[in-house]
Amino acid sequence: MISAYGRSYLEKLNHYLEKLPDAERMDAVMEIESHIAEGIANGQPEAVILSRLGDPRKLARAYRSEHMAGHMSVRSIKDVLTMVGFYCTTGLLSVMVIPVLATVAYGFGFCAVMIFIAGILRTFGASWVNMTIAPGVEIPSEYSMVFAAVVSAIVGGIAYFSWVGLKKYLAFLSERYRRSLPGARSFEN
Template identity: 60%
Template sequence: MSPKTRAYLEKLYQLLEKMPEDERLDAIREIESHIAEGVANGHSEDAILDRLGDPRMLAKAYRSEYIMEKGSARSFKDVMVMVGFYCSTGLLSIMVIPVLATIAYGFGFCSVLIFIAGFIRTFGVTWIQMNLGPGIEVPTEWSMLYSTIVGGIVGGIAYVSWRGLRNYMNFLSASYKKVLPGSRAA
C-alpha cells in the first residue's frame, strides 16, 4: 500500500470519528478491500483513489448509511442526530430540515394540546377559550368536536411535514449511498 493510500485511509478514519469504532473499522476495511480488488484488476492506486473521491464526501456517505440503518426504533436523540447530520450536508438542507422538523414536532405537540383543551373545556373549565372568530365563541358542549377537528387539521399538517422530512432525509441518504464503492461500477 502506497503512502498516499495510507494517508487517504487515515484521513477517512479520522473523519468517521462520530461513528462507533467497529463501524469505522468496517468502513476502512471495505475501502481497503475495494482498493486491493482494483489493484488486482490492473488499476493503479491513484486511479482508484481518484474514483473514490474526497474522503470527506466518502465519510459523509458512510455516516449517512450508518444513521439511516438504525431502523425505525429511533429515540428522539437519534432523530436529532440525523437532523444535525443532514443539516450539515448543504445550504438547502440547512433551511428545509429545521423548518420541516419544527413544523412536524411543534404542530404534533400542539394537536395533542388542542385535543386535551377541548376535552377539559367540555367538562366546564371556563378559563379555556375557543373562538371561531372575533366575538364568536364555541359553545362548551361543542368544545370536543371543535378541538377534534382543529386538532386533526393541525395533526395532519404535522404528519405531512414529518413524512416530508423523512422523504427528504431518505433522498439525501440515497444520494450519499451512490458515493460508496459498492454502489457504482469500478
C-alpha cells in the same frame, strides 16, 4: 491476538470499502487491524477498541469520503456534477428544509395533543379555556370536543405529513450520498 469478533469487524469494513481501489482498501483494513492489535497489546479490551472505532459502515464512509476528496482531479465530469449536486442539496437546502420540517412535525404534533386536551377540559367545564374562531365568535362549550377534535386532526395531519416529508428528504439525501460515491452503486446492508 484478534478474536473472531474483531475479524468479523474487519471483514465488514472490507465489504463496505469494496468501492475503493484494492490497494487503498487493503491499506485501510490493515491500518484498522494494526490499530486493534496495538490496542490489545497495550492491554485494552478488544470490545472497547471496536466500540471506539464505531460502526464499520460509518468508518468505511469516512475512508470513502477521504478517497473522494483526494481524487477529485481524476474524476469524470459526471462524477463532479453528481458531487456538486449532492453538496448543494445537503448543504444549502438542508440548512432550511430539515430544521423547518422537524420543527413543524414536532411542534404541530405537540399542538395537536394540546388542542385535544383543551377540548376535553372545556367540555368538562374549564371556563378559562377559550375557543374563538373569529373576533366575537366563540365555540359553545357543548361543541368544544367536536371542534377540538377537528382542529386537532388538521394540525396533527400537518405534523404527520411534515414527519413523512422529513423522512423522505433524509432518505433522498442518503441515496444522493450513495450515488456520489465512487462506483455509484448502492451499498448492501
